[in-house]
Amino acid sequence: MTNPSTTRPVTLYRGGVLHCPADPGATALLVRDGRIAWLGVDADAPAADRVVDLGGALVTPAFVDAHVHATDTGLALSGLDLSGVRSAGGLLDAVAGFAAGLPADAVVLGHGWDESGWVERALPGAAGLGRAAGGRRVYLSQASIHSALVSEAMLVACPEAAGAAGFDASGWLRRDAHHVVRAAALASVSREQRVAAQRVALAHAASLGIAAVHECGGPEISGEEDFTGLLALSGAGLPEVYGYWGELGGAARARELGAVGAGGDLFADGALGSRTAHVSGAYLDGEPGACGHGYVSAGQVRDHLLDCAAHGMQGGFHAIGDAAISTVLEGFAATAEKLGVERVRAARHRVEHAEIMSRRLIAGFVEFGVVASVQPAFDRLWGGAGRMYESRLGLGRSLESNPVGAMHSVGVALAFGSDSPVTPLDPWGSVRAAVAHHNPVQRMSVRAAFAAHTRGGWRAVHRDGEGVLALGAAATFAVWATPAGVDRGLPVLQASDPEARGAEDVTPLPVCRRTVLRGEAIYEEGSA
Known part of the structure; x- marks a missing residue:
């Protein structure tokens, strides 16, 4: 009673x-x-x-919101937001102004710069960043969060980064070198600061009509303490948090940590902004013949999904480029040979981002029941003529990116999100971005896009009865x-x-x- x-x-x-x-x-x-x-x-x-x-x-x-990074979002909302800078000089001025109010031993954390929209795309070097910050350690993540600019003091504090893939003495770090320095930078954030940032992010989400978020954590993204601390805030006067832990072969650990899935930002490749997304055709504005980087094999994808099945967990991968998505789908096919297609479909495994697709890859999503966790704002910000996708890929390939309309039309399950702080929490803006895709062929109706950002997010975590009045x-x-x-x-x-x-x-x-x-x-x- x-x-x-x-x-x-x-x-x-x-x-x-x-x-x-x-x-x-x-x-x-x-x-x-x-x-x-x-x-x-x-x-x-x-x-x-x-x-x-x-x-x-x-x-x-x-x-x-089917893909967020809450701590980074909160730090960006309450810290150094670089999304508005339009030149190297503007970036240095922003760092100098922000650093002036910090203790001498503080780490300057900033996020959001995107040189692809600058008239002059030259970036400041590690020495210049150090001078602007008064000698402090500096870590400034690029909009994609897959690379960062760091100061000389930060390089000195992380000597192991110098021997890692993606290291550049200029201070623009990618791949493994970036992961090393990112871990050190985030370690400088106290527990109190981290919890405050998480609360700021979740409260901001609630103010935008968001009642649940999917946090994409993992050992290369946030760390276990950050992840479990965020899950502890779920629903306590704030939006609910559904966590995905991105560690290869980590289904058991994901369950122990309270995750709903072993996936999210489990990287099959990098990002287009950092030219580390694994694409089948070379980047037009990078080193000759460079196609980015694939971080997993089809066999590793298969073994991870089999591990998920053994522990009753949903799995998934971050995959942006068509070469990376192809590898992931090869792993899905190999998994289906072991478990059967219907069991693979029933798990509703996910692929985050799925930006560079083809008809063949879309058909693979349909065959294996893959949920496409996608961000329509990517097209709004970087699609179309004269923007980042065209610079990286050429106009023809750029117009084929983020094919939300094509996926929806053949029955791919869509869950919309922001990847905040990569793009801001902005649900109605995301719906409009899908409705107004730069490529008219990829546009969705308001009703379909709204469903992907509401009911689609619930279905992606197997809560099929939610998201309706x-x-x-x-x-x-x-x-x-x-x-x-x-x-x-x-x-x-x-x-x-x-x-x-x-x-x-x-x-x-x-x-x-x-x-x-x-x-x-x-x-x-x-x-x-």
Whole structure:
């Protein structure tokens, strides 16, 4: 029997516009014990302990961000954000201004620079960074988080980096050298700073209508203490956290750490921004013939997925370039030879990013039931003529990147995310990016893109009944002001004039007023 003193009040939300395809005329919903107990029109609403007047606001299922790095996001939100710098000089000025307020022994941590959009793409060297920072150690991750600029003091503090793959005395480090220095830089963050950063990130997510995130951790990304500490915050007045631990052959360890899967950022390759994504055709702006780097073999992929099966875990890989994705799918095929295709499909293994695809690779996702955890904002920021993808790959190959429309059209399960802080937490912006893909062939409808960013994220963690406003479903939703209006239960995200549409559309996006997770408000506009 329920203890009356712990029973949560029954709450009626009324006077809204509900995204409820099963009852499109609904204006109100009743929440009891964390679930939707009634849906309908205001006039028929049952009695409740508490009534919330929605004032005509839109109510939708809350968002799920299917790929985040919470600690890095929090540090970027509260620290040195370099996403706005447009030159080497601007970067050095930002470092100097930020470092001036730090103790002499502090490490300067920054994130977000992206030289692909600079007029002059020359980068400052390790010595220049050191001078700007007053001799302090400096670690500045590139937007992709797959490379970083570091100061001379940081190189001195990490002598083992000099013998690792990807080392460059200029201070721009990639691959193994970057992992070495990244670990040292993050070790400088105290436990208190880390927890504060995680709370900042999750609270910010809640303020954007995000009720759950998929954290992609691993020994090369965050470390066990960071990962388990974040999982401990899950749902405690903040969004829920579903963790993926990216360690090859680490299914047992992933389960011990509380992860839902042994995957996420388990690297099959690097990133396009750092020219380390493994592509089948050489980069146009890199060393002659360079195609990036593949970090796993098909046999390793197979063995990892077999290990996941043995421990009842979902698996997956980070794979961006078509060569890396091809290797991963070879491993899937080898796994299916051992376990059978249906068992592989039932696991809903994931591939993160899946940026450079072909029809053959998309068919492989369909065959093996692979969930594509993708980031539409990548196309918005780096796709199209004159941007990073064209510089790296050429215009033709760049227009084939991030093929969300092609994957959706043949039934690939999509889960949208941000890869924050690679791109900002911005769920409606991601939906619009999928709707306004630079390549018209790859565009999705608002309804399909919204589903990928809500229900798709829940399905990716095997919670199939979530992400809908329906009788008996979890009361997990967001309340929105919609300055551009509502069309068939979803916000208007594009200009009415087709000539004003596209990646730079300035139509105002919805603003979150309240985020509710299983009946409890985790964000209310105006609350402290």
